[in-house]
Amino acid sequence: MAEQEDVIELAKRRGFFFGANGAYGGVAGFYTYGPNGAAVKDNLESAWRDRFTVRQGNMEIEAPTIMPEAVFEASGHLDGFDDMLVECPECGESHRADHLIEDNTGIEEAESLPIAEVEELIREHDLRCPSCDAELAGEPVEDFNLMFETSIGPGSGQPGYMRPETAQGIFVEFPRLKEYARNRLPFGVTQIGPAYRNEISPRKGIIRVREFTQAELETFIDPEEDEPPLHEVEDVEVTLYPADEQEADDGEAYTTTVGEAVDEGVIGSDWVGYYLGVAQGWYERVGVDMDRFRFRQHLPGELAHYAADCWDAESEVGGDWIEITGFAYRSDYDLTKHAEHSGESFTVFKQYDEPKTVERAAVDPDMATLGPEFGGDAGAVAEALQTLAERDPDAFDADEVTVEVDGESYSVDTDVANFSVETVTENGEHITPHVVEPSFGVDRIVYTVIEHAYRVDEVDGEERTYLALDPEMAATDAAVFPLVSNDDRLLDLADEVTGDLRKAGLAVEYDDSGSIGRRYRRQDEVGTPFCLTVDRDGIEGDGPDTVTVRERDSARQVRVPVSEVADEIAALLDPETERAFDALAAAYDEIATDVETA
Amino acid sequence: MAEQEDVIELAKRRGFFFGANGAYGGVAGFYTYGPNGAAVKDNLESAWRDRFTVRQGNMEIEAPTIMPEAVFEASGHLDGFDDMLVECPECGESHRADHLIEDNTGIEEAESLPIAEVEELIREHDLRCPSCDAELAGEPVEDFNLMFETSIGPGSGQPGYMRPETAQGIFVEFPRLKEYARNRLPFGVTQIGPAYRNEISPRKGIIRVREFTQAELETFIDPEEDEPPLHEVEDVEVTLYPADEQEADDGEAYTTTVGEAVDEGVIGSDWVGYYLGVAQGWYERVGVDMDRFRFRQHLPGELAHYAADCWDAESEVGGDWIEITGFAYRSDYDLTKHAEHSGESFTVFKQYDEPKTVERAAVDPDMATLGPEFGGDAGAVAEALQTLAERDPDAFDADEVTVEVDGESYSVDTDVANFSVETVTENGEHITPHVVEPSFGVDRIVYTVIEHAYRVDEVDGEERTYLALDPEMAATDAAVFPLVSNDDRLLDLADEVTGDLRKAGLAVEYDDSGSIGRRYRRQDEVGTPFCLTVDRDGIEGDGPDTVTVRERDSARQVRVPVSEVADEIAALLDPETERAFDALAAAYDEIATDVETA
Incomplete structure (x- = not known):
């Protein structure tokens, strides 16, 4: 398994992501995606849009990230969106009190404990400041609102907040969105965009950050009538870690099907079950290692007060389980609250x-x-x-x-x-729809996909690192290398091959810098599925001109005629053709390579 | 020409965009894109990425929207990013002093006047509060910083700001980005994302807003060595409105070529000229009406202090010229400032x-x-x-x-x-690169494209409104209508046609609600290029099953066999095939339609 430091070092060096504002010493919790990371993230968002907007027939909107105070009065974020903060009396550093408890006692989910109990636990375990080791016992634990506040307009202005979830931008526009849906339930609205949480102590690199991207789907349903198409996913196998297993001494996650889990009442809502099934296939598609993946049910103490049932998709990274998606049955809580606070109608007329x-x-x-x-x-x-x-x-x-x-x-x-x-x-009545919400943390999924793709092996006696990214996720489809830079015929051929690949719709990197070994290492670390080298051997002799095609994961190489190579690479990359590199190796001349898994 | 109210009303009704948070009375300057607007915007961003990132071989990154104060101390935004504000002594409303002057006197570009002069002009012209008509003469005019401020971290935290331009997220990471470019100039870095300006008085609907999307390209060049490939665009015709023409009594915009304008020194920088040429083709591609478009040079007083030459791309909407892109030669200003303030190296070693x-x-x-x-x-x-x-x-x-x-x-x-x-x-020296920046206002271009596509004509004696959007920009490629909803064979055929079109990669809307006339009106107003109606006539008789294909702009209709229709529509939509509707009409049976341009 990859060490997290190694992944983060590679991410920085190869342009996936790095702490932002480094020239000014950085600010914890803010990351910038470099060119390769931005491309992977864009690919992931496209795959999400394809599955959760287009193929589900939902509507995608884009709402502002700054919203007025009234929205968060209604949503409950102004009062309830807090973390517990304890400030060190010596060094003045602020810490999350629940994290201190989790890190220093056996207690899990300390977030759900009341403040008095948290203060008591700090005293009982004599917890100390992680920065300066001063005693924290007796220090007050306080609620700290996690929204970034700002002021809209001139003078003292009116208070505004950076949205803590994209969902509110959908809920608040429900009166108009239902018109676009022609007042018919069920319908779904999606949004992909930034969300913000002013974390007290951002940690774990890109995992707990202050600005991140969410992809959320809000499904508005008539709870009495609307059923999800559960049959589409009832046979999908899922690894579940239900609340009772978490609470049992020898409890553990187990594998079952969505259909069974719903039938047996393990998953409390058909709609939540349906989305777990749809999402399972999507995680596989984007390259999450499903042996390091589970759906964990919220414990009763964790549940938001409005949520009937809630499951998290969790991936294992760096030895920890992290939440990458939340699936919540939000009931009519959000729409009812906005109706109460705004005085507008958040209902649908049900004939x-x-x-x-x-x-x-x-x-x-x-x-x-x-x-x-x-x-x-x-x-x-x-x-x-x-x-x-x-x-x-x-x-x-x-x-x-x-x-x-x-x-x-x-x-x-x-x-x-x-x-x-x-x-x-x-003729009918006005009903407030219920909401079923899968909420995806895009950055955490990007991180998971990269870490789960991280591999080290040995090729021709040398250790190498590569990212076994799914081709749909990789920043680059193929790289073209002219072996030397002083041979016009060779350069022309490299240009021709690059042009052919681009015409076939592929993202191609052209690299003529450094030794071929260096160039392979670079592309392996970026996760480019195929490298094409144009060398003298390929243009000498009587046969047609050829280039060598090297497959990333196996490091195997095959000589392929230039006239065929664009079609062959496109076929290898197209999941529908199921063309494998073996077929290429059988059809053309393979060059011996020695690969050993480290 | 379209009335702006009509466009805005259609935009709201058909899910392009609308003022956000309407249930809470709205907050000026914040807009939400509905499903059709979000799709058009996404299409526009893809077209931009294709032209300015992929085809130019640039790197795209994604940086946080919240940045620390040090960045804006260096960039000059903390001190200089101000608007002039005058507050009404009676009603307390704040107004932009420069706008009051522009709206009530013949004076243009009042923004560039010093505060004392602005106060004097208010007195001289006895300007009054637009809200309550109170006298403003004698009231102080003050600078108001347009950045949204927030606080990062717990307690009093450290000040942070919503970035006023995406560019700073690129400049500040230059030391790392140059490594990804292997320390070789020139190279370009792009970013598409939100930017924020706390406008004093947002107005003109979506044109002057507080949160918007920028698509920026920062090109880092060695000013002594690097030349743009000007030959690629030298013959491109552009409409220029240079500074001297603006200042002359009878001056006006005129048409010339990029090559000539650069040769004659009208455009002061080869690089700026190059980007004007590239951008010209892109605006045409996305559907800006080039008869309502010009490149306007900044007047000497408008120029940022660091800019050697600056041009705005302007479109004419609602009778006004608005800036949709700025092309600036930023010199080494930004990198030098960040080097000074951070103490880090923002240079490239030039061998x-x-x-x-x-x-x-x-x-x-x-x-x-x-x-x-x-x-x-x-x-x-x-x-x-x-x-x-x-x-x-x-x-x-x-x-x-x-x-x-x-x-x-x-x-x-x-x-x-x-x-x-x-x-x-x-062996070489460390040089600070110069920056050439085309900076696109995505929302304003989206608005321009919609307004320029707005048409009213008469079809079969009835007035209709439609958006003549370029197919690449349209939210939907084709819509399929089953004529009635109680005929299984007809519904099956409609499903089959929908499936075929989706397999061909098209965005398809299926609509079975209301009369065919209503459905046409809906799709016309959304700008869907083709509507396919499945009716009884098409499945009766001896011949193959057919559907009617209706072209949006001409409203002409042709009966096309179901087996051919997906390929035919795909060919009509593909700009490379140059297949026209006329060819379809010639190949199949056309149905008479009566169209009149209103």
């Missing part, structure tokens, strides 16, 4: 199959009587009468009814209330 | 063709003498001697030399200074 006839009690009070009698309270009394009519129509059988407004009782003649029961036809 | 032999004067002072004589100042004296040796080696011909340190004179025996002239061989 009944057949119109329903219902009786509806109503009053039509004679305001000419109520007005003089109750003055400024007359309106409130009329409203109270209507409420009473709906709740308890029988009350209007008496000659007089009494209602309460702000603690005062008001009696009204039944005749004045003008009570009646009408028969009305209802 | 000489042949090593140079140079004489270098040096001292090697006897510190055992200087130490006792000058005490704590001895080190500074030694340094001053070295500086003197480099500046004026002849001074060491005398028996004694005198140097000054902090205003004090120190005399040293020449023997003690140990002066000598060495002959050294230099």
Whole structure:
């Protein structure tokens, strides 16, 4: 297994990612993707868009990253999106109190503990400042809001926040988005973009950062009617680590099918089960090592208060399990909160199959009587009468009814209330959709894909490092090397091959710098699936001109005629053709290579 | 020409873009792209990446949007990135003082005027508050920094800013990026991503917003050696509006070629000229109406202090000219500033063709003498001697030399200074590259492309609105309509056609809701190039099954066999085949349609 330092060193050296602002000493939690990393990330996002937007028939939107305070008052982030902070009385450094506990005691998921208990644990275990070793016992643990705050507009402006999740940009626009969906449930809306969390102590390199990319899908459903197409994924095998296994002494993750797990109630929601099945195939496609992957259910204490069931996709990197995706059944929490706070309608009109006839009690009070009698309270009394009519129509059988407004009782003649029961036809009702959300952490998946692809072996007696990236993820499809740079015929041929490959739609790197061994090492470390070397041997003799094609993982080399090589490489890269390098080796001349897995 | 209100209304209704956070009353300057707008924007970014990253052989990176203060101290944004603000003494509303002047006097480019002059102009023209009509004369005009500020980390944290341009994320990483370019100039680095400006008064809908997307290319060149491949674009025709024409009474924009404009010195930099030529073709490709387009040179007063020459690409929308791209020769300003502020090296080692032999004067002072004589100042004296040796080696011909340190004179025996002239061989020198930057405003180009595509005409006697988007930009390539929804054979055929089109790689919308007329209107307003209707006529009779294909712009319809239709549509959409709808009409049966341009 790859050492994390080695992966991070390679990532920096080969232009995948590195700590940003290095010239100014860096700022923890901010990373820049170099050219190869940006390409891998872009490939990953395209694969996500293909699977979760296009093929699912969802709509993708792009919302601003700065949002006004009202949104987060409604969503609960303003009050509840906190981490526990303890400040060292000696050196002044701030630490996450829950991390201190997890790192120094056997306790897991300390995040879900109440503050008093966390303070008590710090005292009990005599925890100390990781920076200066001062005692932390007795220091107050405080909530620290993780949103980056800013100010919108001139002067003191109005408060704004960098969104802590892309999801809010979807929820808040639900009233318009449902129109684009022609008011029909279920429908899904996706967004890929930056999100921000002002982490107290960013750590683990690119794993816990302050600015990151999410790919989120919000599925709006009618919980009473809409079923996912579970049959599409019921036979998909998944490794599950349910809550009860986590809590049992000898509990462990096990493999089952999505269908069974839903049938047995291990996965509590059909929709969550469906998305686990869809996602499983996607992780495989982008190159997550499925032997270092599991779906872990949230423990009861971890669950957000609105979530009925929640599972994390976790990958194992550097010996730790990290969350790379959250699958949550968010119920109607978000839309209801935004409806309450904004006063707008966040519902969908659900048409009944057949119109329903219902009786509806109503009053039509004679305001000419109520007005003089109750003055400024007359309106409130009329409203109270209507409420009473709906709740308890029988009350209007008496000659007089009494209602309460702000603690005062008001009696009204039944005749004045003008009570009646009408028969009305209802065509449907307004319902607040429920939300099912798979939320992908793009950067963590990029990191997982790179670490899981990291390999060391021995070729021709020399150790080499390479990234066995899936061709769909690799920054470059193929590299072309002219063996020497002072031979015009050879350079022309290299240009021709490069042109042919690009015409076939491939991303091609042309490299004429340094020895061939160096160039191979460079491309191996970048994860380029195929290298093509144009040498003198290939253009001498009577036969057609040839180039050597070297496969990254096996380091095997085959001489292929120039006229065929673009088609052959395109076929090797196209997952649909299932053309393997073996077939190439059989069809053309293979050159001996000695490869040993280290 | 399209009225801007009509375009904005259509954009909102059809899911292109709309003011964000509408449920909470909205916040000026923030827009959300709906599904169709996000798709157009994504298509535009892909076309940009293809032209300015891939085909130019540049590297694309992705840097964080939050950056630390030190970066903007160096870049000059902390001090200089201001707008002029005047606050109304009555209603408290803030206004851009330069805009008030431009809107109410004949004066242009008021932004470049000094504050005192702006205050004087407000007094002179008795300008009033646009909101409440109160007098503004006498009110102070103040600089307001346009960066969104935030705080990074816990407690009071350290100040951070939302980047006002993506460029700084490239400049600040130059020391690493040059390694990825193997220390060879010229090389280019691109980035597409959000940028932020806390505008005082956002206006004009999506044109002046607070959060937007930039696509920037920073080209690092050796100003003494590197030439752009100007021959590639020298014959490209461009409409130029140079500074002198803007300043002349009867001056106007005129058409010339890039080559001529560079030869005549109208365009001051070969590199800027080169990029104008490349960009011209790209604007055409994405569908900017080149009759409503020009390159305008910055007036001397507009030029940033570091810029040698600067041109804006401008499009005409809603009757106004707006900047959609800036082309700037930024010289070595940015890299020099970051080198000064960070203390790191922002240079490239430039190898000489042949090593140079140079004489270098040096001292090697006897510190055992200087130490006792000058005490704590001895080190500074030694340094001053070295500086003197480099500046004026002849001074060491005398028996004694005198140097000054902090205003004090120190005399040293020449023997003690140990002066000598060495002959050294230099292989090259460290140079700070110059930067040429085309900086594209993605949102403004998206808006331009939509507005320039907006058309109204008459089809079969009814007015209709459509977007004549280039197929590469359109959100959807083709839409498939089953005429009725209760005919299984017809629905199966519609599914089959949809599947065939998707297999051909096309983005297909399936729409079975409402009348065919309604569905056409919907797709016309979205800009879908082709609609395919599956009807009963197409599956009755003896011949092969057919569908009708309708071309968006002409509204002409042709019956095409189902077996051919996917290939035919793909050919119509592929710019390389140059297959026109006329050819389709000639090959198959056309159905009469009556179209009139309104």
